[in-house]
């Protein structure tokens with residue numbers, strides 16, 4: 565019996581030593597990082613393009629700004645844009661970072677670009693794995709540069725979302741160990757031609773991360789939290805299924821549904837009233853060609869029959 569205990573104790577000791585060794589090795593070897601790029605000065609056109617992508621296509625506000633869900637579709641609270649916010653997640657919820665010049669003044673443009681597209685911070689450490697840098701790695705070099713240029717023009721927000729807090733062993737494993745191995749140097753992909761509407765639509769859907777809420781097959785049925793309210797709304801089926809998806813919508817319907825949210829009421833939503841986490845307010849001013857490209861791509865998806873409550877309809 566004693567002997568068995570001693571062997572077990574010994575094995576546990578060896579196992580822990582090996583585990584600590586692996587963690588230390590990962591810490592030394594990772595994240596893999598290329599040196600930050602030297603970027604040419606941004607032009608006015610870069611800033612305008614970056615503003616468009618940041619404000620109307622990409623999801624940066626959803627995690628890096630505070631939104632006011634007393635109002636329909638949660639407009640960004642004035643004075644918080646890019647200042648950082650609590651990001652809800654089932655596995656590793658965390659604070660996002662302040663990405664205004666208040667926090668990033670010491671970072672070069674190349675360092676911000678690297679964080680956004682390759683998951684490595686200016687100090688060489690990994691960016692938290694909730695930050696979807698692997699999606700932004702699909703941006704063309706010009707578009708990614710444009711977003712960085714726009715970040716530089718955000719009004720500084722005086723906030724320091726807290727980073728240091730007690731984390732569970734599960735979070736340690738996901739954030740500090742696995743999150744360290746994931747970053748990989750960015751190879752900018754060739755720009756997708758806007759004339760290829762289906763391919764460009766697919767590109768937009770990828771960088772805008774529609775699948776985050778609508779699911780990898782876009783059939784919806786996911787309960788998406790409305791931040792800060794404890795309520796959730798089921799995401800819609802946006803595949804071309806004629807009854808449970810948007811198969812009955814034509815291209816003009818699609819554009820006008822998005823446009824209609826530009827005129828949404830500025831009155832608070834009544835306590836029991838309908839609200840949504842879908843960023844309609846921002847998408848309402850997406851370029852018409854971009855909306856049409858997204859529609860063209862969504863039409864090519866295999867239709868999935870799935871009722872709004874997420875069940876497979878008969």
Ligand code: HEC
Pocket residue numbers: 622623624625626627628651658659660661662663676679680685690691692694695696700711715727
């Ligand atoms: C799903 C949530 C989410 C989205 C969407 C998102 N971010 Fe992040 N971002 C984070 C989190 C979380 C961090 C890391 C905070 C930390 O490491 O403590 C982060 C970190 C960063 C950093 C590194 C700053 C630092 O101090 O570590 C930059 C730069 C950044 N994000 C830019 C962007 C831009 C630009 C966009 C839109 C193109 C964007 N993010 C979209 C969640 C998100």
Ligand code: HEC
Pocket residue numbers: 623626768769772773774775776777778788797798799800801802809810840841842843858
């Ligand atoms: C933050 C989560 C979230 C993101 C990101 C998101 N959606 Fe949604 N979307 C929802 C939810 C929830 C609904 C259902 C409630 C509603 O209609 O507002 C919805 C509804 C829709 C509808 C209406 C469908 C119908 O039958 O009425 C369309 C179309 C749509 N989304 C397209 C998109 C596209 C395209 C993108 C990416 C550019 C996208 N969504 C990104 C959460 C999201």
